[in-house]
Amino acid sequence: MPKEDILHHLDTCTDFIREALAQNGNVLVHCYFGVSRSSAAVIAFIMKQHDVEYQAAFDLVRSKRRFVQPNPGFVSQLKLYRRMGCKIDAQYQRYKLYRLRLAGEQVRKAKILPQSFNSLIKSDPAVTQENPEPIVYRCRKCRRVLASKSHVLLHNNKSLAASATANNGLPPMSSNANTDAQQAPRLLEQIAAQIRKASLNSPTGAGAADAAKEQQPAVCRDIVFVEPISWMRNISHNTQGRLHCPKCEQKVGNFSWINGCQCPCGEEVSPAFYLIPSRVELSKAVQNVQTTL
Structure with missing residues (x-):
């Protein structure tokens, strides 16, 4: 099931596979259908062993078995695993939220926080x-x-992020035709300035770090x-x-x-x-x- 916690088993799985291969052994990774659980374990190993992102690891595994497809919950956990450097980082913010959600599911069922949390x-x-x-x-x-x-x-800040997305970083357009006509030259200047700024701060330019910083949503x-x-x-x-x-x-x-x-x-x-x-x-x-x- 998508809400099942597979994240905390990934280190054990990847360590087992790595140790077996180091001893020239063979490893059978299996589940009931060979679609979601087993593929999640293999994808985690590929990400950790070869230092690649989720999509690259998924594409490689699917090229060997076209039926693989981790469920959406497992995909989210695999991506979180990769963001943490393919290990459990208890101080990572998204991991803290993940653990809280797991605990919330348990409290929803039992009406009390289990001792394991x-x-x-x-x-x-x-x-x-x-x-x-x-x-x-x-x-x-x-x-x-x-x-x-x-x-x-x-x-x-979701409202600021939505506003920025809607306006694409440009000033909002006025609904008044006369005002639009008066502000058109100024708006064109602002657009040109935005383009110049984007060009200067492109990943290939000297201002790449500043550009990345500006694109981060406001907290x-x-x-x-x-x-x-x-x-x-x-x-x-x-x-x-x-x-x-x-x-x-x-x-x-x-x-x-x-x-x-x-x-x-x-x-x-x-x-x-x-x-x-x-x-x-x-x-x-x-x-x-x-x-x-």
């Missing part, structure tokens, strides 16, 4: 640490540290989505609820394992653990880390 709940950043992170989010009322920068799950800051943190009460035994500051009890956010949350920018994040920007503040002082009981 307890590692998703991060330690409290307000507890004294040897090397505390300098950038933290604090309760705006009592200044209690709630989350570190590494706990934040970023997402792109949304309407809502602060974070990983589950140990100060969040009852998140292991409830499917959704409110998040209260553990010191002053003020509501600072909400959580939901199954419904998620739609950001004002239009992006939907699920599962969602988020802090309300008006209830928290960003601090860049290391000394804000305190000891809590």
Whole structure:
């Protein structure tokens, strides 16, 4: 099934195949139809062994067996595996979101977070640490540290991305004919400037890095989505609820394992653990880390 977790088996599969081939052995990779599961394992091995992208590995495997076709869920997991360098990177943002979605599926079924997912709940950043992170989010009322920068799950501003796509990076056209006529020369100048800029910043030019940077979507800051943190009460035994500051009890956010949350920018994040920007503040002082009981 597309939602089945095959990602966490890929390292075992690829290691087995590599070791067998290193000993001049033969390997039979099989499943019921030889279409999705077995092909996913072989594609993962090709990507890792030959350092190629998903599509190249898929094309090679299909050239040997024309029936192969991993299901959409496996394809997404294989591409994530490749983005992580063909290994599990627990700090990679997309991997964190993937693990949260797996946990959300389990909570949807059992109404409780299985113990195998307890590692998703991060330690409290307000507890004294040897090397505390300098950038933290604090309760705006009592200044209690709630989350570190590494706990934040970023997402792109969907509304800005949609606007940029619709306008293709150019100013929106006016519906007024007279205004159009007056602004036409200016618009042509802007288009010419856009073309010159694209030419200068093309991958073959000196400004390739700047061009790539400009093309990246803007990060949304309407809502602060974070990983589950140990100060969040009852998140292991409830499917959704409110998040209260553990010191002053003020509501600072909400959580939901199954419904998620739609950001004002239009992006939907699920599962969602988020802090309300008006209830928290960003601090860049290391000394804000305190000891809590």
